[in-house]
Amino acid sequence: MLLDLFRNKIILIYTLILAVLSVSVLNLDSNPSKGLLSLLNITLLFVPLISILFATIYFFNSIEFTELLLSQPIKRKKVISAQYLGVAISLSAAYALGVGVPLFFLVSGIASLVLVVSGVLLTLIFCSLALLIFVKSKDKTKGIGVAIVVALFFTLLFDGLLLAFIYSFSEYPIDEAVIAIIAFNPIDLARVLMLLQLDTSALMGYSGALFKKFLGSATGSIFSTVCMMLWVVLPLVFSLRIFRKKDL
Amino acid sequence: MEIMIRIEGLTKSFGKFKALDNINLHLQQGQAISLLGPNGSGKTTLIKSILGLVIPQQGTITIDGMVIKKDWTYRAKIGYMPQIGRYPDNMTIEQVIRMVKEIRKDQKVHDEELMEGFGIEAIKNKTMRSLSGGTRQKVSACLAFLFSPDIYILDEPTAGLDPVSSELLKEKMIKARAAGKLILITSHVLSDLEGIASHIIYLQEGKLMFYKSVEDLQASTGEQKLNKVVAQVMRTQLPAMAH
Numbered sequence: 001m002l003l004d005l006f007r008n009k010i011i012l013i014y015t016l017i018l019a020v021l022s023v024s025v026l027n028l029d030s031n032p033s034k035g036l037l038s039l040l041n042i043t044l045l046f047v048p049l050i051s052i053l054f055a056t057i058y059f060f061n062s063i064e065f066t067e068l069l070l071s072q073p074i075k076r077k078k079v080i081s082a083q084y085l086g087v088a089i090s091l092s093a094a095y096a097l098g099v100g101v102p103l104f105f106l107v108s109g110i111a112s113l114v115l116v117v118s119g120v121l122l123t124l125i126f127c128s129l130a131l132l133i134f135v136k137s138k139d140k141t142k143g144i145g146v147a148i149v150v151a152l153f154f155t156l157l158f159d160g161l162l163l164a165f166i167y168s169f170s171e172y173p174i175d176e177a178v179i180a181i182i183a184f185n186p187i188d189l190a191r192v193l194m195l196l197q198l199d200t201s202a203l204m205g206y207s208g209a210l211f212k213k214f215l216g217s218a219t220g221s222i223f224s225t226v227c228m229m230l231w232v233v234l235p236l237v238f239s240l241r242i243f244r245k246k247d248l
Numbered sequence: 249m250e251i252m253i254r255i256e257g258l259t260k261s262f263g264k265f266k267a268l269d270n271i272n273l274h275l276q277q278g279q280a281i282s283l284l285g286p287n288g289s290g291k292t293t294l295i296k297s298i299l300g301l302v303i304p305q306q307g308t309i310t311i312d313g314m315v316i317k318k319d320w321t322y323r324a325k326i327g328y329m330p331q332i333g334r335y336p337d338n339m340t341i342e343q344v345i346r347m348v349k350e351i352r353k354d355q356k357v358h359d360e361e362l363m364e365g366f367g368i369e370a371i372k373n374k375t376m377r378s379l380s381g382g383t384r385q386k387v388s389a390c391l392a393f394l395f396s397p398d399i400y401i402l403d404e405p406t407a408g409l410d411p412v413s414s415e416l417l418k419e420k421m422i423k424a425r426a427a428g429k430l431i432l433i434t435s436h437v438l439s440d441l442e443g444i445a446s447h448i449i450y451l452q453e454g455k456l457m458f459y460k461s462v463e464d465l466q467a468s469t470g471e472q473k474l475n476k477v478v479a480q481v482m483r484t485q486l487p488a489m490a491h
Contacts, residue, residue, distance in 0.1 A: 008338060064334035068391070071299045071401075072351045073324035247262075248301040 011094050014050060018098025023106070032107040033198055036115060039099065040194050043119045044187050047095065048126045049151040055087045055130030056147040060140040067248050080131070080243050084236065088127040092120045111197045114221075118190040121228045125186045126151070128235035135242045158185045175210055182211075186231045189224040196220050250277050250312075252325075252399055252430045253298065258307035260293055267293040268304065269454040277398070280421065280431040282441050284478065285451035291434050292331075294451065295401055298432075299328055312398065324352060327395060331403040331434075333388035337377035341368060341387055344376065348391055359396045362389055365416045382408045389417055393424075400424060400431045406440045418444060438475040445474065450481075 021042055026035040062083065069079045096116055103112040129150055137143040162181060166174065182188045196217050211220040253275040260268040268290045275281060283291050296302040298309060300316055300323065308315055314322040335344050349358070363369065366386040376384065385408050392400060400421070406414045421444050425431055435441055448465060450457040458481075466472060469480040 062334075062336060064330065064332055065336060067301055068328070068330055068333070068335075068388075069348075069351070070301055071323060071326065071328040071330075072348060073321050074351050075320055245303055247303060248296065 008090070010054065011090050014054075014091075015094040015098040018095060019102055022099045022102035026102060026106045033111070036107060036111055036194075036198060039103075040115060040191070043095075043099070043115065043122070044191055045155060047119055047122045048155055048187060049148075051091050051123045051126035052130045052133075052147045052151045053144070054091065055127040056133055056143050057140075058087050059083065059130065059134035060143055063248070070248065076244055077240055080135075080240060084127060084131050084239075087130075088124050091127060092123045095119045095123055111194075114197045115194055118193050118228075121225075121232065122186060122190050125228060125231040125235075128232050128239070131239040132235040132242075135239045135246055154185055154187050158188070162188075175213075179210055183224075183227045186228055189228050189231075193221055193224040193228070196224075251275065252277055252312055253432075254308075254310040255298075256308050256310075258294075258297060258304050258309065260297060260302060260304040266454045268297065271307070271454075271456050273449070273456065273459060275430055275432070277430055278425060278428045279446050280425045280433065280441075280444050281447045281449055282438075282445040283432060283434040283449050283451070285457075289451040290454040291451055292403070293454075295403060295432070295434065298401065299323070299326065324355070324395075325398045327392035327397040327400050329388045329392035329400075329402045329405055331407075333384040335376035335384065335387070338375055340373050340375050341379075342372040344387065345372075345391065345394070348394070352395055355395045357396065358394050360390075360394070362386075362393050362416070362420055365420075366390065366413060382410060382413070385409055386413060389420075393420060398429055400429060402431065402433045404435055405433060406435065406437060414440065438478055439473075442474050448478070 022039060025038045025042070026032070029035045029038070066079060066083065070076060096119075099119060100112075100116045103116065130147060133143050133146050133150065137146060162178070162185075165181070166178060169177075182192065192211050196211060211224070251274045253273070255271055255273040255275075258268055258271040259266070271290075271294065283294065285291050293302055297304050298311070298316075300320065308317070310316070311322040312325055316322055339347075345363075366389075368386065368390060371379075371383070376387075379387070385405075389402075389405060392402065402421075405417055405421075409417065418440065421431055421433075425444070425446070431444075433441060433445070445462055447459065447461050449459045462474070462477070465477050465481060469477050469484075471477045471480050
């Protein structure tokens with residue numbers, strides 16, 4: 001399965017585009033910290049969307065082969081986890097190579113490492129969500145539709161809703177509540193994780209400042225990493241449980 | 249002869265639609281059963297239930313004494329050839345075959361007669377993407393026969409195969425039946441099953457209409473050719489059975 005994915009042209013193109021973007025963005029700015037920020041924004045915008053779309057389409061396209069494998073003496077859990085691992089590992093490898101290698105040569109440091117880690121975590125999270133969408137939906141078209149909606153919800157809509165919430169309750173002490181809400185958006189978690197590393201408090205925004213104020217850099221980083229791990233594991237566990245009883 | 253597949257009170261519905269309605273069947277070794285019925289009559293659902301791909305609401309399926317709900321290892325006894333064989337685009341034939349062998353690694357003896365007959369060796373390094381539908385069908389057939397299982401489940405096996413390959417596959421089915429295996433075939437091309445099928449199961453709207461041996465049907469209809477037999481049965485006996 002992994003072999004198939006590594007030879008997949010889309011994965012190769014994805015790696016190349018990431019690499020070209022990284023190199024050009026990093027060379028554009030003399031200030032490496034600014035370069036990192038631009039890369040962060042690219043990551044937050046594209047990685048979730050591409051991961052969830054690619055993974056969902058891949059799961060649906062390989063449904064006949066999945067059936068063939070399931071007719072062999074093998075547990076369902078094993079087949080579906082192998083598929084998840086195949087997609088998640090190859091997309092993560094694409095990100096780690098495409099962004100990680102240029103970063104390593106141009107701006108090596110802890111902050112770069114954190115960016116790569118959060119990008120990989122985002123990839124894993126959105127592959128998990130794609131798997132959940134796959135096991136829950138009956139046909140491909142609907143599944144892809146849901147995948148797009150989920151990606152857009154987390155990249156765009158969530159922040160809008162959060163802002164509206166902060167605006168309308170600005171008279172109340174809602175700081176803790178906002179931190180709790182952020183834990184429900186993996187993309188925000190990744191942003192906070194990265195911004196806590198770069199000491200650009202002005203760019204940190206409301207949520208980043210809150211994290212620093214309430215949790216401090218170290219606790220804040222651990223908190224958001226743990227939340228992101230949960231975002232990987234929980235959809236995965238649900239998917240495995242649903243798939244056990246799914247009709248193919 | 250021993251009963252290989254025992255199906256009792258099998259019912260499966262998708263929403264309001266009843267795909268299978270209280271099916272009872274005992275299938276024995278050495279039988280070659282043709283599974284017939286119009287589109288949407290529940291043939292695929294029946295096959296998928298046996299393979300554990302569809303999970304029925306009621307009823308039990310027992311394969312060679314193993315209740316399939318509890319024990320997934322029973323699938324080592326089955327070779328399945330799907331109707332549409334789609335494989336990962338970038339894997340080669342050899343890689344796909346090696347992967348399936350890896351899954352069934354406790355079975356050391358491989359039946360590669362079909363692979364030789366189809367000349368798979370010569371094209372083993374081609375990727376699945378580059379194969380024609382018929383060649384993919386050949387790969388599916390090879391995989392189904394590779395482990396000499398006790399039960400063969402073949403979904404439209406000869407559709408899309410060239411005449412030579414189709415004959416080869418038919419010979420293989422006859423050999424398997426002679427060796428005391430159980431073969432379950434769905435096919436709309438009845439002439440392809442001439443001389444292979446020993447029994448006929450007819451499904452309609454999820455109900456079992458009849459399960460009879462070909463000899464019985466030939467005797468009761470007075471016809472010899474399989475397609476004439478079935479046509480005759482559908483004309484005369486089915487309307488009577490429906491009421």
